[in-house]
Amino acid sequence: RLNTWESLTTGIAQQAKGVIAPKEKTPFITFVLGGPGSGKGTQCIKIVETFGFAHLSAGDLLRREIASKSADGAMILNTIKEGKIVPSQVTVKLIQKEMELSDNHKFLIDGFPRTEENRVSFEQIIGVEPNVVLFFDCPEEEMVKRVLNRNEGRVDDNLETIKKRLTVFQALSLPVINYYSEKGKLYTIKAIGTEDEIFEQVRPIFAAFETVG
Ligand SMILES: Nc1ncnc2c1ncn2[C@@H]1O[C@H](COP(=O)(O)OP(=O)(O)OP(=O)(O)O)[C@@H](O)[C@H]1O
Numbered sequence: 032r033l034n035t036w037e038s039l040t041t042g043i044a045q046q047a048k049g050v051i052a053p054k055e056k057t058p059f060i061t062f063v064l065g066g067p068g069s070g071k072g073t074q075c076i077k078i079v080e081t082f083g084f085a086h087l088s089a090g091d092l093l094r095r096e097i098a099s100k101s102a103d104g105a106m107i108l109n110t111i112k113e114g115k116i117v118p119s120q121v122t123v124k125l126i127q128k129e130m131e132l133s134d135n136h137k138f139l140i141d142g143f144p145r146t147e148e149n150r151v152s153f154e155q156i157i158g159v160e161p162n163v164v165l166f167f168d169c170p171e172e173e174m175v176k177r178v179l180n181r182n183e184g185r186v187d188d189n190l191e192t193i194k195k196r197l198t199v200f201q202a203l204s205l206p207v208i209n210y211y212s213e214k215g216k217l218y219t220i221k222a223i224g225t226e227d228e229i230f231e232q233v234r235p236i237f238a239a240f241e242t243v244g
């Protein structure tokens with residue numbers, strides 16, 4: 032069985048949708064990692080504006096499942112309230128669907144992979160590895176302050192859940208960050224200062240890839 036990218040590039044997924052042309056361009060995948068409130072979503076908006084990526088936030092895809100009252104919705108809601116990680120298969124399927132539907136070949140995958148199991152599952156199902164991994168490195172105190180001030184009505188933006196999310200980040204997500212560091216794919220951003228100051232650390236990373244082609 033072909034993985035997602037093989038079927039996209041051979042045109043099989045497109046033909047199934049009634050679209051004839053296969054995807055011609057090699058995918059360019061960026062994973063955007065960092066603790067809760069480190070500014071991933073905020074910086075992704077700027078990356079999209081400047082470099083024309085498609086932004087896929089794993090958390091937003093999961094929240095959309097809850098809102099649409101899908102079969103997995105209740106399980107996802109409980110998992111998010113607890114600050115735990117949704118089973119890889121569920122999240123990877125949502126990401127896969129968005130990638131298949133997109134006309135873009137440049138993807139920002141925000142807030143995923145959060146565990147080593149997430150990472151392996153993505154590689155197996157999607158069949159590609161990221162080109163770039165961004166890590167927004169932010170002090171815990173600042174992350175807590177930002178999340179508590181966010182005011183978007185998220186069920187996990189309360190002190191109790193934030194503490195759990197920070198523990199999960201340290202225990203399960205840092206190993207993923209270390210993995211990509213060892214592979215030479217990790218770009219660490221000091222995620223303190225104004226949004227614009229932080230973006231000035233991000234910009235040259237993608238600018239360098241633009242000139243390479
Ligand atoms: N540089 C910054 N300085 C101060 N506040 C910021 C900065 N960047 C983002 N924020 C604010 O902090 C909050 C969290 O930012 P954002 O939603 O981008 O974080 P996130 O990493 O996506 O968090 P989560 O993992 O919880 O989704 C938002 O209210 C955002 O407006």
Ligand SMILES: O=c1ccn([C@@H]2O[C@H](COP(=O)(O)O)[C@@H](O)[C@H]2O)c(=O)[nH]1
Pocket residue numbers: 067089090091093110111112114115116117118122141142143144145149187196
């Ligand atoms: O890959 C993922 C991404 C997210 N979750 C769950 O959703 C919340 C919120 O995610 P944000 O990226 O902060 O919006 C997260 O705490 C997890 O509970 C997940 O399970 N897997």
Ligand SMILES: [Mg+2]
Pocket residue numbers: 071072088090142
């Ligand atoms: Mg976010």
